[in-house]
Amino acid sequence: MTSHTTLHRTISFTPDAKLAPPENSSMSSTTKTGRRRRSSSIIYQEPPETVEQISDQAVNPNLNSQWVNAKGAWTIHPVIIIGLKIFFDIIPGVTQEISWTLTNITYMTGSYLMFHWVRGVPFEFNAGAYDHLNMWEQIDNGDQYTPAKKFLLTVPIVLFLLSTHYTHYDLTYFIINFLALMAVVIPKLPLAHRMRFAPFSGAPPDD
Amino acid sequence: MTTASNLTSASDYFSAQTLTLLNSLSEQLHKIPGSGIFLRYVKSSYQNDPIRSAVELFLVLFAIRYLLAREYSTKPGKVRLTEEEIDDLIDEWQPEPLVTKTTPFEDADLEKRAIIVGPTGPKSRLANGRTVTNLASYNFYNLVSNEQLKERAIQTLRTYGVGPCGPPGFYGTQDVHMKIEADIAAFLGTTACIIYAQAFSTASSVIPAFSKRGDIIVADKAVNYSIRKGLQISRSQVRWFEHGDMADLERVLSRMQKEQAAKKQLTRRFIVTEGLFENTGDMVDLPKIIELKLKYKFRLLLDETWSFGVLGRTGRGVTEHQHVDAAEVDMIIGSMAGPLSAAGGFCAGSDEVVEHQRLSAAAYTFSAALPAMSAVTASETLMMLQTQPDMIAALRENVRAMWQQLDPRSDWIVCTSAVENPIMMLVFKQEVIASKRLGLEDQLGLLQEIVDECLAQGVLVTRAKALSAAASGAKSDVYTHRPALKVCMTNGLSRKEVEKAGTTIRHAITKIMTRKR
Numbered sequence: 001m002t003s004h005t006t007l008h009r010t011i012s013f014t015p016d017a018k019l020a021p022p023e024n025s026s027m028s029s030t031t032k033t034g035r036r037r038r039s040s041s042i043i044y045q046e047p048p049e050t051v052e053q054i055s056d057q058a059v060n061p062n063l064n065s066q067w068v069n070a071k072g073a074w075t076i077h078p079v080i081i082i083g084l085k086i087f088f089d090i091i092p093g094v095t096q097e098i099s100w101t102l103t104n105i106t107y108m109t110g111s112y113l114m115f116h117w118v119r120g121v122p123f124e125f126n127a128g129a130y131d132h133l134n135m136w137e138q139i140d141n142g143d144q145y146t147p148a149k150k151f152l153l154t155v156p157i158v159l160f161l162l163s164t165h166y167t168h169y170d171l172t173y174f175i176i177n178f179l180a181l182m183a184v185v186i187p188k189l190p191l192a193h194r195m196r197f198a199p200f201s202g203a204p205p206d207d
Numbered sequence: 208m209t210t211a212s213n214l215t216s217a218s219d220y221f222s223a224q225t226l227t228l229l230n231s232l233s234e235q236l237h238k239i240p241g242s243g244i245f246l247r248y249v250k251s252s253y254q255n256d257p258i259r260s261a262v263e264l265f266l267v268l269f270a271i272r273y274l275l276a277r278e279y280s281t282k283p284g285k286v287r288l289t290e291e292e293i294d295d296l297i298d299e300w301q302p303e304p305l306v307t308k309t310t311p312f313e314d315a316d317l318e319k320r321a322i323i324v325g326p327t328g329p330k331s332r333l334a335n336g337r338t339v340t341n342l343a344s345y346n347f348y349n350l351v352s353n354e355q356l357k358e359r360a361i362q363t364l365r366t367y368g369v370g371p372c373g374p375p376g377f378y379g380t381q382d383v384h385m386k387i388e389a390d391i392a393a394f395l396g397t398t399a400c401i402i403y404a405q406a407f408s409t410a411s412s413v414i415p416a417f418s419k420r421g422d423i424i425v426a427d428k429a430v431n432y433s434i435r436k437g438l439q440i441s442r443s444q445v446r447w448f449e450h451g452d453m454a455d456l457e458r459v460l461s462r463m464q465k466e467q468a469a470k471k472q473l474t475r476r477f478i479v480t481e482g483l484f485e486n487t488g489d490m491v492d493l494p495k496i497i498e499l500k501l502k503y504k505f506r507l508l509l510d511e512t513w514s515f516g517v518l519g520r521t522g523r524g525v526t527e528h529q530h531v532d533a534a535e536v537d538m539i540i541g542s543m544a545g546p547l548s549a550a551g552g553f554c555a556g557s558d559e560v561v562e563h564q565r566l567s568a569a570a571y572t573f574s575a576a577l578p579a580m581s582a583v584t585a586s587e588t589l590m591m592l593q594t595q596p597d598m599i600a601a602l603r604e605n606v607r608a609m610w611q612q613l614d615p616r617s618d619w620i621v622c623t624s625a626v627e628n629p630i631m632m633l634v635f636k637q638e639v640i641a642s643k644r645l646g647l648e649d650q651l652g653l654l655q656e657i658v659d660e661c662l663a664q665g666v667l668v669t670r671a672k673a674l675s676a677a678a679s680g681a682k683s684d685v686y687t688h689r690p691a692l693k694v695c696m697t698n699g700l701s702r703k704e705v706e707k708a709g710t711t712i713r714h715a716i717t718k719i720m721t722r723k724r
Contacts, residue, residue: 131421141280145276154274157269161263169252174259
């Protein structure tokens, strides 16, 4: 019986959204655009888009991120994992533990690169409106806990549990797999939405 | 004593209850097929490593919690409303009018506006029956009354029909379009040229085709509305420099160069300016800009809407007038609708520049092509410009005659246009504004009265009308247009008629300015 609308005036409700945690830096000054510019922070929040960017984003559906909801985009993940496992099994001299660990690491690296490292859109249809967002933040327009995101988070965890089983709970392999898992799970948390870590993604842009 | 025993018996009772509950639960669990294997696996996975098991358990619980969490949006401003609230909001909503109510000034302007009946020309007939000297239409070479052009146009209309029925990229290109493109490229001295169907949308389409978000544009503050729109659409960073001030331009260019070097960026950089400015009428200093562009490695986009066909010995534009090679300018935008009296616009440049626009320019790909009639008219006019250069000389003579009547001899106005510009922008002198303390509104009112007085005396002139920066969607007001009177010279009047018209205008100005208020 309820529906969503974007409102600017008379009736105001506290939005039912989990807001980002307060920025944790000491030095901040407000520039003309209202963007808090921290000169010495290593974790900063990506600023909200300007009106022009929002209207550019609304022009077309975001083809770069829409496909995760399409047919086959979910089944391809187990298919890729099985393919990787077979590939690593074929190499002579690779034990089961190593092959599971390699599968795990390869899959985590690939999905990190694809969803969290690369920013922007590979096509030229909206004048660069998504230039500062990585693919995870573009999926479903930034909504959290959507079905696609739930699936994409569950797959690495299941893969990790499988790999710990097959490496017979050895500590070294466990640590390697666990670090790979953390690298993929932490950026997917709602906490990390639009959070940028300066050593990885460079200093905050000036404008 | 009884209470203590009651309590202990109560706690015993509860613990007994929970035990039986747990027992029944485990019995149920054991009944599920495969639960034995599952429980055995979990037991064996412990492997005497509590931390690791705890980590795995935490992961599983986290995954379950994530799977069960509810979806929400991170976009600000999303609120949930009930049906009644939505209905209330719809009931209270009042649509904003599409067109705002006119001010009294605008109303007066609309009432007194002259309406021309029939074709426009140097002597035009108005709706109220009078015939006036028309110095308000862009009719520089009086081509509107050229019979030969009319014959050609009618002939083309009979052969090709009215419209091309499609965008240029989709069966809308005809041989006349390719001919006019080749003609303009050969005339200007560039490698190639592309035609647009509307002159006004040419600049707004060329600029975003090349400059995107993240690129840098340095533009003159007095550029016209269509360039401003192009800058806004392109989403590039725009830096303004003072109108006609080359020192300021150099300062802005060097600052941009330093900023880019500091950030180690390499983006596209453009300088955008006009040949003859639509708002002020004066000319650009092209050799100096070329020098700066080569020094700071920018590309130059020159809008020759009002200078192509007007400047230079044969009308090639500001490049011929200031002896600059047209290949030095990266993109020359021009109009065939103004001086050439045809329709449409063009962009001339190198092969790559032109070919890129065939797919990326919005007005080329998404608009219908130019009608064949206009393309042929433009070709003919171009031919006339080349074969009859005395046409241009005669226009310059008329402009000079008008200048003599107005600029040095009037106490109230100066002309800010270049001396070769047939569009003369007359503004009030600074000392007049200062002594009479005229605000913008006062100047506009006075100019409107001057226009009315000139019309009463049989000369049709107009005010320069421009959209404010706010209307064009700009975030800040970089440039305020000076209120000006616009006089558009034409070849179709003899020298005597020009002098007479000039005298009329001068007397009208004096009369209005010296009138007791």
